[in-house]
Amino acid sequence: MTATSDSKKEGGFLETVRVIIHALLIALVIRTFLFQPFNIPSGSMKDTLLIGDYLFVSKYSYGYSRFSLPITLDLFSGRIFGADPARGDVVVFKLPKDNATDYIKRVVGLPGDKIQMIGGVLNINGVPVKRERLSDITEDDGSGRKVLVKRWRETLPNGVTYETLDLVDNGMYDNTPVYDVPPGHFFMMGDNRDNSQDSRVLSQVGYVPFDNLIGKAQVIFFSIDEGAAAWQVWNWPWTVRWDRLFKTVD
Template identity: 65%
Template sequence: MSTENKRQQGGLAETVRVVMHALIIALVIRTFLFQSFNIPSASMESTLLVGDYLFLSKYSYGYTHYSLPFSPPLFSGRIFGSEPKPGDVVVFRLPSDDSIDFIKRVIGLPGDRIQMIDGLLYINGTAVKRERADDFVDRDEGPRPVRVKRWRETLPNGVSYFTLDRIERSEYDNTQVYVVPPGHFFAMGDNRDNSADSRVPPARGGVGYVPFENLIRQAKMIFFSIGDEAPAWQVWRWPASLRWNRLFMIIR
C-alpha cells in the first residue's frame, strides 16, 4: 500500500473517531444535562409563546426511564431525585399517554389542597396573592391585536409570574377542592382559560395529577423565539419575525 493511501486511510479513521466522539458527547448532554424544546400551544401564555425555543435542564429533578432516549423501561422510580418547587415550569410525560410531552407550571405539592374560586387560586384554604398587571397584547389571534386581562400571581414561597384571564366566569374559574395524592403534583397553565391541566381529568382530555416519575425536565431559558407562524429554518424571515426581546430570556 502506498504512503498516499495510508495517509488517506489514516485521515478517514481520524474523521470517523472525531464524529463518533461528537455523537457520544451530544448523546450524554441530551440524556443527562440539557435538551431543547419548542412551544406548540398557547397554554403557557404570556410566559411562553408559540414559537419559543427553550433550553431544558434534565438534572433538576433527577432521572427516570423517561430521561433516556426512547424511554426504555429499564428501571422504575427516580435516581438522584429532587422534588420541584411550587412555581417551577416543568416538562412532563402526559399520564394518560406517556408518548406526549406537556409543559405547565407546578402549583401544588403532595398533600396540598388546590381550588379555584371566582378565578382566584387557593392553596390549602388561603387565596394566593394576585395583582392586576398591564394587559397582554395577543397578536396571534387574528388580523387585529387582542388585549387580554393579565394578573401577577405570587405563590406562598414568593415565586411570582403572570397569568391570563381571557374569559369571565369560565368553566374552571370555580372548581372542586383537589387534594394532591402522595407522589404526585398539581400543574396548571398560565393561560388559565386555555389550558387542559390538572384541573381537567384525563377522561375529559386533561392532565389530572402528575406522577413524580413523569417529571423529566425544568424549563430554564428561551434561546430563540419567532412569531408570525414562521418556521425557524426560514432564516430569510428572521428580521421581521424574530422576537428579539425574548432571546436568552430566563424563565420564571
Template identity: 65%
Template sequence: MSDNAKKYAGDSVKKDESGLWETIKVIIQALLIAVVVRTLLFQPFNIPSGSLIPTLLIGDYLFVSKYSYGYSKHSIPFSPPLFSGRIFGSMPKRGDIVVFKLPKDNSTDYIKRVVGLPGDKIQVIGGVLHINGKPIQRERVEDYQTTDLYGRTISVPRYKETFPEGTTHYVIERDGDRGYWDNTNVYTVQPGHYFMMGDNRDNSTDSRDEANVGQVPAENLVGRAEIIFFSIDENASLWRPWEWPGYIRWNRMFERIR
C-alpha cells in the same frame, strides 16, 4: 506500474482509509457527547402552544435542565424501561415551569407550571387559585394583547400572582373569570404527584382536566425550564428565510424563565 508507484498508491489508500476512520470516530464521539448532554444536563425544547402565555410564547426555544429533579427512564431518549422511579431525585418547587411526559401516554411532552405539591388541596373559585383553602394573592395589572379563537387581536385581563412561598408570575384570563376551568372541585394532590397549570388559564389543558392530563407522577418529570435561547414569531414562514430576522424576538433571547 513501478514498485515506487505501487508503494505510493498503497500509501495513498491507507491515508484515505485513515482519514475516513478518523472522521467516523469524530462523528461517533460528537454523537455520544450530545446524548450524554441531552440525558444528564440540558435538553432543547420548543413551545408549540399558547398555554403558558404571557410567560412563554409560541416560537420560544428553551433549555430544560435534566439534573434539577434527578433522573427517571424519561430522562433517556425514547424512555427505555431500564429502571423505575427517580434517582438523585429532588422535589420541584411551587412555581417551577416543568417539562413532563403526559401521564395518559407517557410519551407526549407537556410543559406547565407547578402549582400543587403532594398533599395540597387545589381549587379554582371565580378564576382565583386556592391552595389549601386559601386564595393566593392576585393583583390586576396592565391588560395583555393576545389573539382569540379566530386569530383576532384582543386585550385580556392580566394578573400578577404571588404564591405562599413569595414567588411571583403573571397569568392571563382570556375569558375573564367565567372560563370553563375558572370554577372547579377541590383536587387533593396524591403522594408523589404534582398539580400543573398553564399561565393562560382559559386556554390550557392541564391537571384540572383529569380525563386528559390529571396529576403528574414524579417519574414523569423531565426537567425544569431554565432559559430561552431563541424566539421567533409564530407567523414567520418556513419558506421565506430572508424574512426571519424581522420575526426574531431579540428581546427574549437568553431570558431566564420564571
C-alpha cells in the same frame, strides 16, 4: 504510491467517523444528563412562554428517571438523585395519559395539597393566592378580531410571582371541585388559564407522577414569531424576537 494514497484516504475516513461518533456521544450525554432543548408549540403558558420560543431544560434539577433517557425504556422505576420541584417551577413532563407526549406547565400543587379554582382564583389549601391586576393586553381571538385580555400578577405562598392571563370571565375551569394531590404527584397549571389543558382536566392530564418529570425550564435560547419558519435565516432580522433571547424562565 497507490497503496499509500489509499491507506491515507482510509485513515482520513476512519478519523472522520471517530470524530462524528465522539461528537454524537458527547451530545447524547449532554442531552441525557445536563440540558435538553424544547420548543413551545401552544399558547398555554403565555405570557411566560410564547409559541415559537426555544428553551433549555435542565435534566439534573429533579434527578433522573426512565423518562430522562432519549428512548423511554422500562429499565428501572423511581428517580436517581431525586429532588422535589418547588412550587412555581416551570416543568417539562411526560403526559401521564400516554407517557410519551411532552407537556410544559407550572407546578402549583405539591403532594398532599388541596387545589381549587374559585371564580378564576387559584386556592391552595383553602387560601386564595395573592393576585394583583395589571394592565390589559390586546390579543387576537383567532378570527382576526382584537380583544382585551385581563392580566394578573400571581404570588404563590413561597413568594414565587408570575403573570397569568384571563381570556374570559367565566372560563370552563374557573370554578372546580377540590383536587386532593396524591403522594408522589404534582398539580400543574398553565399561566394562560382559559387556554390550558392541565391538571384541572383529570381525564386528559390530571396529577403528574414524580417519575414523569423531565426537567426544569431554565432559559430561552431562541425565539421566533408565531407562524414564521425558523430555518428561513434570511428573515431572522424581522422574525426573531431578539428581546426574548437568553431570557430566564421564571
